[in-house]
Amino acid sequence: MYRYSEFDKDFVNHRVRQFRQQVERRIDGSLTEDEFKPLRLMNGLYLQLHAYMLRVAIPYGTLSSRQMRQLAWIADRWDKGYGHFTTRQNIQYNWPKLRDVPDILDALADVEMHAIQTSGNCVRNITADHFAGAAADEILDPRPTAELLRQWSTDHPEFAYLPRKFKIAITGSPADRAVTKAHDIGLRLLRNEVGEIGYEVVVGGGLGRTPMIGKVIREFLPEQDLLPYVESILQVYNALGRRDNKYKARVKITVHEHGIDTIRNLVEERFKVQRKQFGGADQQMLCEIKAAFTEPNYINASTEAFNLTLSSDLTFRAFVETNLHPHKNPDYSIVTISLKAHGETPGDATSQQMRVVANLAEQFGHDELRVSHEQNLILPHVHKKDIPEVYFALRKVGLATANVGLVSDIIACPGMDYCSLATARSIPIAQQIATRMDELKLEHDIGPLKIKISGCINACGHHHVGHIGILGLDRAGVENYQITIGGDGTETARLGDRAGPGLSVDELIPALERVVDTYLQIRKDKSETFLETYLRIGMEPFKEALYPEGNRPTRRRHAAL
Amino acid sequence: MTTIVNDNGFSLDDWGPEILDWSSVDTSAIDPGVAIDVPNTLESEDLASILDQVALIRIPFPTHVDGRGFTLARRLRLLGYKGRLRAFGHILADQYAKARRCGFDEVEIHDELAKRQPESQWSLGDDWRRLDYQERLRHQWC
Numbered sequence: 242m243y244r245y246s247e248f249d250k251d252f253v254n255h256r257v258r259q260f261r262q263q264v265e266r267r268i269d270g271s272l273t274e275d276e277f278k279p280l281r282l283m284n285g286l287y288l289q290l291h292a293y294m295l296r297v298a299i300p301y302g303t304l305s306s307r308q309m310r311q312l313a314w315i316a317d318r319w320d321k322g323y324g325h326f327t328t329r330q331n332i333q334y335n336w337p338k339l340r341d342v343p344d345i346l347d348a349l350a351d352v353e354m355h356a357i358q359t360s361g362n363c364v365r366n367i368t369a370d371h372f373a374g375a376a377a378d379e380i381l382d383p384r385p386t387a388e389l390l391r392q393w394s395t396d397h398p399e400f401a402y403l404p405r406k407f408k409i410a411i412t413g414s415p416a417d418r419a420v421t422k423a424h425d426i427g428l429r430l431l432r433n434e435v436g437e438i439g440y441e442v443v444v445g446g447g448l449g450r451t452p453m454i455g456k457v458i459r460e461f462l463p464e465q466d467l468l469p470y471v472e473s474i475l476q477v478y479n480a481l482g483r484r485d486n487k488y489k490a491r492v493k494i495t496v497h498e499h500g501i502d503t504i505r506n507l508v509e510e511r512f513k514v515q516r517k518q519f520g521g522a523d524q525q526m527l528c529e530i531k532a533a534f535t536e537p538n539y540i541n542a543s544t545e546a547f548n549l550t551l552s553s554d555l556t557f558r559a560f561v562e563t564n565l566h567p568h569k570n571p572d573y574s575i576v577t578i579s580l581k582a583h584g585e586t587p588g589d590a591t592s593q594q595m596r597v598v599a600n601l602a603e604q605f606g607h608d609e610l611r612v613s614h615e616q617n618l619i620l621p622h623v624h625k626k627d628i629p630e631v632y633f634a635l636r637k638v639g640l641a642t643a644n645v646g647l648v649s650d651i652i653a654c655p656g657m658d659y660c661s662l663a664t665a666r667s668i669p670i671a672q673q674i675a676t677r678m679d680e681l682k683l684e685h686d687i688g689p690l691k692i693k694i695s696g697c698i699n700a701c702g703h704h705h706v707g708h709i710g711i712l713g714l715d716r717a718g719v720e721n722y723q724i725t726i727g728g729d730g731t732e733t734a735r736l737g738d739r740a741g742p743g744l745s746v747d748e749l750i751p752a753l754e755r756v757v758d759t760y761l762q763i764r765k766d767k768s769e770t771f772l773e774t775y776l777r778i779g780m781e782p783f784k785e786a787l788y789p790e791g792n793r794p795t796r797r798r799h800a801a802l
Numbered sequence: 803m804t805t806i807v808n809d810n811g812f813s814l815d816d817w818g819p820e821i822l823d824w825s826s827v828d829t830s831a832i833d834p835g836v837a838i839d840v841p842n843t844l845e846s847e848d849l850a851s852i853l854d855q856v857a858l859i860r861i862p863f864p865t866h867v868d869g870r871g872f873t874l875a876r877r878l879r880l881l882g883y884k885g886r887l888r889a890f891g892h893i894l895a896d897q898y899a900k901a902r903r904c905g906f907d908e909v910e911i912h913d914e915l916a917k918r919q920p921e922s923q924w925s926l927g928d929d930w931r932r933l934d935y936q937e938r939l940r941h942q943w944c
Contacts, residue, residue: 252933263896271919276894279867362867392935398903399876402869468939479873480843514880523939 242305242609243388243533245353252395253350256357260284261343283363283401285356286342290661295334295342296359297349301369301387301411302330304610306599311352313595319345324595326580326588328614328652328703329408330368331359335659357395362403364394364475370412370419371613374534375575375621377567381430381438383413385531386467389523393468400475404482405490407475408447411440415732420614422446422455422734423706425492426474431461438464444474444504445496446734448700453493454734456501458508466516468523473511477504537607537622539570544625550632559643559685560632572625576606578618578635579642579650583679584672587653588616597638605631614703615652617645648690648757649675652703656696656713665713665720667696670749677750678757687757690771693728706730708772709756710737711749722749726756726783727775738780740787755786804890805916807898808908809928812921815910817886821860832856839890842870846877853883860910863891872904879905895923899930 245253260280267277287294297312304312312332316324319341320334327333337345349355359366367390369383370376390409394400400407410419413430421427427443440462446455462470478492481499496504550557566575578598581587590598598618602610605627611619623631635641644650651674654660656667671694678684693707697714704710710725721743728737744752757771759782764774775783806813821837824844829852837858840849849856859878861871875887889901890910901909931937 248933248938252935255933259896266919266923271923272894272896276866280894280896362869393939395935396933397936398900399872400869401900402867402872402897476873476877480845480870484868484870518880519940526939 242303243384243530249353249392250350253353253355253357256284256355256396257343257346257350260346264339264343279361279402282361283358284342284346285359286339287360288661289335289659290657290663291659292336293339293342294659295337295345295356296327296331297334297354297356298359298366299330299332299354299612300391301367301373301384302371302611302613303373303384304612305352306603306606306608306610308352308354309595309599309602309610311348311354313592313599315345315348316592316595318348323589323591325586325655326590326612326616326618328616328654328701329366330371330612330614331366332612333655335655360406361401362405362407363401364390364397364403364407364409367391367394368408368410368419368424368614370414370417371611371615371619372418372566372575372621373413373611374536375568375573376414376416376418377569378416379414379569380432381413382534383411383419383428383430384534385527386428386430386440387411388530389468389527390471392526393471393523399472400479403475403479404484405487405492407478407492409471417730417732417734418613420703420706420730420734422732423448423452423703423730424455426471427455428467433461440464440467442470442474445493445501447491447493448703448705449491450488450698450700451491451494451497452700452705452736453497454736455493456496458501458505464527465519465524466512469515469519470508470512472518473508473515476511476515477507481507537609539573539622540624542572542624542626544572547625547628550629554629556641556643557629557632560641561628562685563643563647564645565628568622570622573622574625574628576620576623576628576631577613577645578620578640579645580617580640581644581650581675582639582642583644583649583675585639586668587651587671590618594638594640597634597640601631601634615650617650644675644684646689646691647684648678648687648692649684651675651692651694652707653694654696654701656694656702660696660701662699663696663713664698664715665696665722666746667694667702667711667713670694670711670713670722670746673750674753677754681754683757683761686767687761688767688770690757690760691730692753703730704728705736706734707737708775709753714743716743720746722746724752724756724787726780727772729772740780740784742788744787752787755789756783759783759786803913804910805913806888806908806910807916807921807924807926809902809926809930811926812916817858821858840874842868842874844874846874846881849878849883850881853878853881853885856883856885858886858888859883860888860890861906863889863893866892866894866897872900875901875904875906895919895925898924898926902930903934903936 410424411428442459443455606620653671657663695702706728725737
C-alpha cells in the first residue's frame with residue numbers, strides 16, 4: 242500500500258490547521274457564510290437535514306487495519322458509534338459538531354487520511370475497482386494511477402472552482418466494477434497491440450437528473466500522457482461548462498451540447514500545449530507509487546480446511562457461493578463482507594464491526610481492506626485455508642450475510658432519513674425489500690439482481706444503472722416510487738428503461754415481488770440472469786407484473802373509490 | 803475604492819493610465835504598453851497576437867465560486883504573456899495562493915473585503931508557494 246511521503250504528511254497537517262483557522266474566521270466574521278461554504282465543502286463538511294455531516298475520503302477504496310480502527314475510534318469519540326460507507330468510496334459521519342471537526346481531521350491525518358475534496362465543485366475522491374490488486378481478471382492495478390491522480394488533483398489551483406463537481410473513476414480489468422462509464426472521466430487501463438500501457442478515456446458519463454453513459458474521447462492514451470490529457474479536459478470544461486444553471490453544469494451536458502467531436506478537438510488542441518508542462522517528474526512519481534503497491538507476501542499452504550468446511554457446512558457454502566470472488570492467486574480468494582444484513586441500513590457499520598473487520602484484515606488478510614461503491618467491505622487477500630475462520634468470526638457480529646450481488650444487496654442513498662435534498666425515503670425501502678426477499682427464501686434461486694434506490698432525482702443511489710432501479714419522488718406530499726428496469730453499470734453499461742407510472746410505498750414491495758416472480762417464470766433456465774432475460778424479452782411482461790389488469794395505479798385507485 | 807494585494811502586502815493601485823475595455827480594443831492597431839480589461843469568457847487565443855504589446859491584463863472574478871479566471875490566466879501565461887496579470891473582484895484570502903499559482907501577479911479587491919480579510923489573512927511573501935503538489939509533478943509553467 243502507498244504510505245504518505247513527508248510531503249503528503251505536511252500537506253494534510255497544514256490543511257487541517259488552515260481549516261481550523263477558516264472555522265475561526267467564519268466565527269469572527271472574516272468569512273461570510275457564503276464565502277465559507279465552498280471552503281468547508283472542500284474539506285468534506287456538509288450541512289445535512291439534522292446536523293453537519295463529515296465525508297471522509299477512502300482514496301481508491303484502499304484501507305489498512307490501522308486506518309479502519311481509527312475510523313471506528315472516531316465514530317465512538319465524536320459520532321454515534323457508527324459510520325456510513327457511500328457509493329463513492331467514502332465514509333460519512335452523520336452527527337459531528339462543527340467545533341469538533343478540526344479535531345476529527347487531525348485524527349484522520351494521524352493515520353494518513355483526510356476529507357479533502359469529498360465535496361465542492363472540484364475534482365472529487367478518485368475511485369477505483371474495489372478488487373484492485375487482487376482480481377483474477379485484472380490486467381493492471383489501477384491504484385498507482387489513482388494515487389497519482391489524487392496527488393495531482395489535490396488543491397489544484399486551476400480546478401477548485403469548476404462549474405460543478407468532477408468525478409474520476411478507474412479500472413484495470415475488462416470487467417468494469419467501478420462504474421467508469423457513469424463518471425465525468427472514466428479510465429480503463431489496458432495494453433495496446435505492442436504491449437504498451439495506456440488508458441481508454443471516457444468522458445461525460447453521469448447519473449443525476451440527466452443520466453448519460455460516457456463517450457470515448459481517446460481510445461488509447463499512452464500512460465505518460467495522462468496528467469496533461471486529463472488537465473486538458475478540465476481546462477476545456479472549466480472554460481466552457483455552464484454556470485447559469487447548476488443542473489446543466491456537469492461535463493456530461495457540456496459534451497452533450499457541444500458534441501463529443503468538438504470537445505475532442507478542443508481537448509487535443511489544449512493537449513499540445515499542456516503536454517510540454519510535464520517533463521517527467523510525474524512519471525518519476527508514478528514509478529515510486531507503483532513500487533509502493535507490492536503484491537502481498539503470499540502464504541504457501543494447503544487449502545484442505547476450506548474444502549472440508551465447504552462440504553460440511555451449508556451456511557458456509559452459501560457464503561462461499563455469493564461472497565467470494567476469484568483471486569489472481571488460485572490459493573486465495575477475495576472475500577466481500579456484506580453491509581446489507583436483511584433489515585439493516587445499507588452501508589452502515591458499527592464501530593465494533595469495523596474493529597472486527599480490521600482485526601481479520603490484520604490476522605488473515607495481509608493487513609489490507611477495500612470499500613466498494615456497492616457499500617460493502619472487502620478483504621482482498623485471504624488464503625482459502627483461513628476463510629472458514631474469517632466466516633465464523635464475521636457471523637458473530639452479524640457480518641456474514643450471504644447476499645453479495647443478490648436482490649438484497651441493495652445500494653441505497655441516505656434519502657429522507659438524513660439528506661436535505663431527498664424527496665423520499667430510501668433506507669426503509671431497502672430494508673423492507675431485503676426483509677421480504679429474505680422471507681421468500683428465493684434470493685439464491687433468483688441469482689444476480691442489482692436493485693439500486695435513490696431518494697431524489699440526483700441519483701446518488703445509482704438507480705439508472707440498477708437492474709431494477711427505484712427513484713423516490715414527492716408527489717403532492719406523498720412518496721412515489723418510479724421503477725426502471727434493465728440498467729447496467731458495468732462494461733456493458735446502459736441506462737434502465739422507465740417502466741411506467743410511479744407506485745405508492747404500499748404498492749411497491751408487492752409489485753417488485755411480482756416482477757421477480759415473472760422473471761423466475763420466463764427465464765430460459767437458471768443460468769439466464771434477470772438482466773439477460775430482460776434484454777431478451779423486453780419490458781412487456783415486467784410491465785404487466787408491475788401494473789396488473791393493465792390498469793395504471795391512479796385509475797385503480799379511482800375504481801376502488 | 804479598491805485595494806491591490808501582492809506578495810508585498812496591501813497597497814493602493816499604482817497603475818496610472820486608463821484600463822481599456824476589451825470591446826473597444828482594435829487588435830490590429832494597438833498601442834504598446836496598453837492595459838486591458840478582458841471578460842473571463844474570452845478565448846485566450848483571441849489575445850495571442852497582441853500579448854507582447856500589452857502591459858496589464860485584468861480578469862474579473864464576479865463571484866468567489868467562478869473559477870474561469872484561473873484557467874484563462876494560466877492559458878495566457880502558457881501563450882507567453884509576460885506582462886502584469888491582475889485578478890479583479892471577489893477573490894478571498896483563501897484563494898490568493900491559487901491565483902498566484904495560476905500566473906496572476908496581483909489581486910484587486912474592494913475595500914469592504916480588504917477590511918474583513920486584512921493583510922494578515924493572506925498567504926503573502928513566499929507563503930503561497932508552500933506545499934504545492936503541482937510543483938512536484940511538473941516543470942514550472944511560468
